[in-house]
Amino acid sequence: MDNSTVSGLSAAASSTPDACALDNSFDYFGLRVGGMFIILVTSILGTLVPIALRQSRIIPRPVFEFAKFFGSGVIIATAFIHLLSPAWAELTSPCLSGTWTEYDWAPAIAMIAVYGIFFAEVAAYRLGTKRLERLGVAYSAHNGDEADAHAHSHQHDPPLDVDTSGPETEHHVHPSVSVHPRITERSQRAGRSGGGGAAVAVLEFGVVLHSVIIGLTLAVSSEFPTLFVVIIFHQMFEGLGLGSRLAGMSLPDNYRWTRYAAALVYAFCTPIGIAVGLGLRQSYNGNGVSANIASGILDATSAGILLYTGLVELMAHEIILNPRMMKSSTGRLTYVFGCMMLGSGLMALLGGWA
Template sequence: MIRRDTDDCSSSNSDYLLGLRIASIFIIYVGSSFGALFPVLARRSKFINVPKSLFDFAKYFGSGVIIATAFIHLLGPAIEELGSSCLSEGWREYPYALALCLLSIFAIFIVELVAFRWGTTILAKIGMHHDAHGHEIGSHAAHGPEGNMIDSNAAKDVEAAAAPSESEKHTHTHHMLDAAVSQIVGVAILEFGVVLHSVLIGLTLAVNEGFKILFVVLVFHQTFEGLGIGSRLAYMNLPQRYNFVPIIGAVVYGFTTPVGIAIGLGLRTTYNPNSPTALIVSGVLDSLSAGILIYTGLVELLAHEFLFNKEMMESSNARLTYALGAMLLGCGLMALLGKWA
């Protein structure tokens, strides 16, 4: 959480440690890119043998990081920024940060709801059913006790039934495309919230007077957050032609904070992070980003990975404890970093 001196609305001395501020662009880029790219490349590589348990750890650890980022590193600063004494009295008469966060949560929910209804209609036209938990099933699939009944016509010709017809191939293609689009949209929403946050903290780092502590903390912050994004990107199950998407997502994340730092250094003589305009813009974007990550973290990551995941619900107590422990560790470490940044 970026701390601001609410009693001082003047500009800070951004020329302090200018050389190190410039070097931070490259240092944070390396940390961010490594965190985001390593899980993606390691899962695809034949030469890097990473145990599945380690990938699982990174995935659940990353979920905890993202949830803590939403509450501690985004919503907290937004409340502070929009409640600053540098703003007019009107901004302190209502909890605008919480209202904007709430608006963001419902906006993402409604967009996703409309998208799923539209997608379900399309799937119904090609003979498929969309499960709210993310499983698309062909209309010919059996459900309930009657699913044990055997179609006598199909039993007569097992060989013919085994060979997929043209319509089945067409249905499978649509299923793969729908699943790919759903995953890409979900990760895009997650990364959009993280990218906004990363640019803003990069901008703040470039002009903040407490640079040394903030710099060290943000190296860990961005690496952990990159690990959270990277582990999600690595587990995307996409058709061959969309295999570039996870790599593009990781590369984009790596650039965001360095870009923010570079912009801040370029504007260091004119940019005042404590000015009313800067506080409002930063507070509004932090609030909206918090809503995006809260919705994504709690619904897309937490609920879908645990409550709606049949494999996880039927797994052993040891595996469930391991997953929960990894998630809580990520959340706890990221929340602790909020003490300094």
């Protein structure tokens, strides 16, 4: 091989971009800065509208049901399409070496997150039950039949055509719950703010992690225009899913402000991620080893959290294990399923660009 051939190969190699190198090309700086405020506004709208209109008598109930179950579909698709898939790509990046190349870590980390949330929920349930017992409430979920989750009596349930799933509906007292008269109101408040609140807190934690990563990615991405448009809709839809869940929580009067606080935390996370990315744009290497590992671990963890929340809390508990929903008309179930499929379908479609 002569010198001219060697020189030509060296020149070609040097002109080939390194997939792991720092990309210093940076444009659309003004739009990236403005994007923080645009995404902040759209995220606030998506999250706060369901909360602000939760007591409105003008908005029909089917609209709230649409937002609730559309949001469930959004959360499930976010877990699979927007978190687990990127985590897999990041943790199998050609920039990584050693242990990271010897095992498929993304699904393993997601599985660990699922078990972590499961164990945490079991612990929270046990602690909550003990708290209710101290207040004088003896709770038996299955009315003496531990083999059947649906075995409890419904003789005191309201008629099936009365919807008890709304945000302002008081939960009826289960026939197998004995309550001391003096602590009835206090214990009911404790029970209402327990399980549902924990599930929403888990959901909030997952989407907050995801939102920070999205903001950081958007700030340094070389494909900013397309990604920016997609993330606007992504954050608005995800905010709608979170906001509808926050609106449905039953909280004591002195804790109702937490709905708005949780909505604002979500809304600010992506702009904060963008601000951090803009500040580190000259040194942060989104293609580097550290960035791939950190993003992959956080994405996989968030995927596990949202998978558990979506499949267990939103689908299993609210539909399959909800006797009232299972006894609903075929038309209502079809509407609910359609809302979920629409939410998942739109988020899966957005996954083609982000």
